[in-house]
Amino acid sequence: MSISPKLALLEEYALVARALSAPARLMLLEQLAQGERGVEALADKTGLTIANCSQHLQQLRRAALVTSRRDGKAVIYRLTDAKTLALMDLLRIVAERNLAQVERILRGLSSGEDAPEPVSREDLAVRIAEGSVTVLDVRPADEYAAGHIPGALNMPLIEIERIIPTLDLAAEIVAYCRGPYCIYAHQAVAALRKHGLNARRLDGGLPEWREDGLPVLAGTQ
């Protein structure tokens, strides 16, 4: 009960928000949205030192946004449940709806040019079944290997300029990446459209696709 139960409650809510209030931790959550990972892998992907990464993960765990289990010497972290993903999504939606700053950043990516509407996951599933679309997975090769949309070609950003000449100008292309926090797909679409290709972005990324119950080709997890 303490002196003020009301304040104690608000402190708990604030703890969850505070866990989401550092870019480094949002990056970690984005990685974990791809699937469970060990501390070292997360540190690699995010560029954090191991110790720092571990500390951030512990804060996320205190807020119960992630949970961990031991696997031999390694500690594997994962998102606690879909609610964590929902909270990240809503945070992004509010930020994007409201902040002109975000708009400007995203606009900067596509050089202020045309920004086509993203393709819905439902639409993409239908078009894949029809075979009427080329799907690009714009994530690093190891993440592609761990799981991807069936039929998608792995096309890390670094290689995209190189392979543009090999692509069919008439083909409809859809690019996806880690999800809404990830800007790889934005950048890929901007690059492809600059070369006159008919490219669009998938709404959401692989975690959202998986969440919708759509098929994922799983590899070495």
Place this chain on the structure above:
Amino acid sequence: MSISPKLALLEEYALVARALSAPARLMLLEQLAQGERGVEALADKTGLTIANCSQHLQQLRRAALVTSRRDGKAVIYRLTDAKTLALMDLLRIVAERNLAQVERILRGLSSGEDAPEPVSREDLAVRIAEGSVTVLDVRPADEYAAGHIPGALNMPLIEIERIIPTLDLAAEIVAYCRGPYCIYAHQAVAALRKHGLNARRLDGGLPEWREDGLPVLAGTQ
């Protein structure tokens, strides 16, 4: 564009989360969920100094969770839109689903005894129409005056022990307050049940009721 657009984006998302990461600001948002208010009124309600309150409100505005307009000498703040409310709700849900600490705090309020399920807003609307329920508004008188559920009796917590003897033991009672962040209704129900009364809590508070399109008796706004 800067050096790292990705990091810049994450900073913006983090800014929104950081705005939600202080108990004082959650209190302000809870107040604003009741309706728009001036700085002084908010400072009074939350116990913050005027200057401090103003600073918190500016942080909320930077995160675009609230907006403000001038009305004569006064600056009136209000929630930007329903998304702000949704974000607060989800934050609370995640905290309550996950944090044992929250459970303990809420349990402490009802002395660890029976904690009946809250009544849904839909159910309450039906029962009010039937006249088969007594509705208590457990908020301060000024908030009640500004708007309340039709037929509800205003019953600030301070007075509740005093009026218990006057209540019908057979009557079904439903108590509500400001909303999920507010614990008045929890406390009221605990007090009433301790005296053998058949009391339950409404799921959500007046903002949620209003959001559902249910009728509100508006007073001096």
Place this chain on the structure above:
DNA sequence: CTATTATTCAAGTTATCGCTTGAATAATGT
């Protein structure tokens, strides 16, 4: 048991946050 690998803990530094105080600005009424 010892060595190895993966993670966590602990101490220290710099930067930021929340709060207070007192002054500055904005709008209104006389």
Place this chain on the structure above:
DNA sequence: ACATTATTCAAGCGATAACTTGAATAATAG
């Protein structure tokens, strides 16, 4: 213009957070 009221700005202080470094702990292999 001047006084009044409501809010914001600016400076300062103590507490907290992020990151680094180096040591400590856990699990496994030899």
